[in-house]
Amino acid sequence: MCLAVPMKIKEIKKGFARAEAGGISRTVNIEMLPDIKKGDYVLVHAGFAIQKVDARRAEETLRMLDEIR
Amino acid sequence: MRYVEEFRSKNLIKRLARKIEISAPRQPVNIMEVCGTHTHNFFRFGLDKILPAGIKLVSGPGCPVCVSTQEYIDKSIAYARRRDLIIATFGDMLRVPGTESTLEKERSSGASIFTVYSPLDALRLALANPSRKVVFLAVGFETTAPAVALTVLAARREGIRNIFFFTSLKLIPPAMDYILRDRRVKVNGFLCPGHVSCIIGTKSYAFIPKRYKIGCCVAGFEPLDILTGIYFLLQQINRKRPQVANQYLRAVTASGNARAQRITREAFSVYDASWRGFGDISGSGLILKKSLRRFDAGDELPLKIKLRTSPAGKEGCRCADVLKGLIQPPQCRLFRRSCTPQTPLGGCMVSAEGACHAYFRYRQSEF
Numbered sequence: 355m356c357l358a359v360p361m362k363i364k365e366i367k368k369g370f371a372r373a374e375a376g377g378i379s380r381t382v383n384i385e386m387l388p389d390i391k392k393g394d395y396v397l398v399h400a401g402f403a404i405q406k407v408d409a410r411r412a413e414e415t416l417r418m419l420d421e422i423r
Numbered sequence: 424m425r426y427v428e429e430f431r432s433k434n435l436i437k438r439l440a441r442k443i444e445i446s447a448p449r450q451p452v453n454i455m456e457v458c459g460t461h462t463h464n465f466f467r468f469g470l471d472k473i474l475p476a477g478i479k480l481v482s483g484p485g486c487p488v489c490v491s492t493q494e495y496i497d498k499s500i501a502y503a504r505r506r507d508l509i510i511a512t513f514g515d516m517l518r519v520p521g522t523e524s525t526l527e528k529e530r531s532s533g534a535s536i537f538t539v540y541s542p543l544d545a546l547r548l549a550l551a552n553p554s555r556k557v558v559f560l561a562v563g564f565e566t567t568a569p570a571v572a573l574t575v576l577a578a579r580r581e582g583i584r585n586i587f588f589f590t591s592l593k594l595i596p597p598a599m600d601y602i603l604r605d606r607r608v609k610v611n612g613f614l615c616p617g618h619v620s621c622i623i624g625t626k627s628y629a630f631i632p633k634r635y636k637i638g639c640c641v642a643g644f645e646p647l648d649i650l651t652g653i654y655f656l657l658q659q660i661n662r663k664r665p666q667v668a669n670q671y672l673r674a675v676t677a678s679g680n681a682r683a684q685r686i687t688r689e690a691f692s693v694y695d696a697s698w699r700g701f702g703d704i705s706g707s708g709l710i711l712k713k714s715l716r717r718f719d720a721g722d723e724l725p726l727k728i729k730l731r732t733s734p735a736g737k738e739g740c741r742c743a744d745v746l747k748g749l750i751q752p753p754q755c756r757l758f759r760r761s762c763t764p765q766t767p768l769g770g771c772m773v774s775a776e777g778a779c780h781a782y783f784r785y786r787q788s789e790f
């Protein structure tokens with residue numbers, strides 16, 4: 355039940371944002387992430403953005419994965 | 424989808440599987456995946472088939488539907504039977520067997536039960552039906568708690584008086600501590616829940632390596648995330664250096680989402696919650712603060728009927744042992760005989776995240 359999907363922020367409006375992923379667009383509450391900006395990726399759970407996806411740290415993980423041989 | 428496909432690369436999965444095979448210790452290893460979404464995805468992506476035989480994943484208590492008490496389910500059904508109420512619930516709850524019925528059965532006999540995706544949908548239901556009372560079944564862990572908190576706070580701010588929250592919100596670290604205190608439990612490492620950790624941070628598990636000398640790794644939910652998490656845990660076991668590792672770097676930090684934590688604290692206080700199969704665990708649940716009690720279904724909508732709840736649930740059901748990782752689902756004698764996803768007798772068979780459900784669905788060929 356703690357499912358969360360990474361979605362891209364398209365537009366921000368008073369505590370809510372329009373976010374998109376896989377061709378689906380949703381209105382999500384962003385009160386837990388006051389510094390979020392258009393273009394950021396967030397994890398969305400039950401209609402709420404719960405955390406920003408850190409692009410740099412995602413790269414780091416993928417690089418680390420590539421180095422495991 | 425970005426941040427999804429990259430973590431499903433078949434090449435990297437194969438390479439990581441080989442690496443895990445090489446680093447598997449001689450003695451058998453039990454890794455507890457605490458989160459139900461890990462359980463589900465582990466089977467869904469066929470990862471059980473690529474792990475070496477000595478490494479066993481055992482399911483933990485991280486499926487909210489599975490750990491909700493029989494009393495909570497029976498009371499939810501009792502609310503559904505009241506024709507003056509509208510029930511809003513997450514879909515997983517519908518088929519959970521109460522002592523006498525399920526929400527799904529109540530709905531087919533006329534109860535107003537709406538499946539919602541977000542607690543905010545329950546608030547919208549209340550706005551759209553001003554003459555009726557809406558009861559939201561707020562079930563979940565730390566991930567869901569701030570979402571429920573923001574919804575309660577919004578109801579107060581906007582003066583919405585016809586929404587009530589029937590809460591069963593639970594906290595994961597106290598449940599892990601409870602499991603570790605049971606000497607029968609043999610766990611060599613914890614795969615910690617990624618989205619709970621988004622909120623509470625890796626620091627919340629520090630007591631586990633410190634007090635119990637058992638390693639933890641917070642992991643994401645894609646196949647590469649889960650496998651890397653297992654690999655990191657094996658490294659800790661081999662080096663005998665238990666610590667809290669973080670594989671889910673892209674979403675989890677040491678301290679978590681401080682604002683979400685503050686929001687949760689604004690609406691809820693911590694109390695000793697009751698878990699199915701475990702009983703009361705000190706400091707393991709959240710209840711609405713006194714100042715918000717007028718939104719509490721338990722306080723505002725007392726049930727006048729007497730419940731005939733059997734505390735242990737269905738006779739012979741071994742969900743409690745499954746949730747502690749003491750047995751695997753097929754070791755329960757109800758499993759697949761009288762207990763199936765179509766006719767679930769225990770919580771672990773109801774939810775798609777329950778260990779029994781996942782076993783039934785993905786390992787049919789072995790029975």
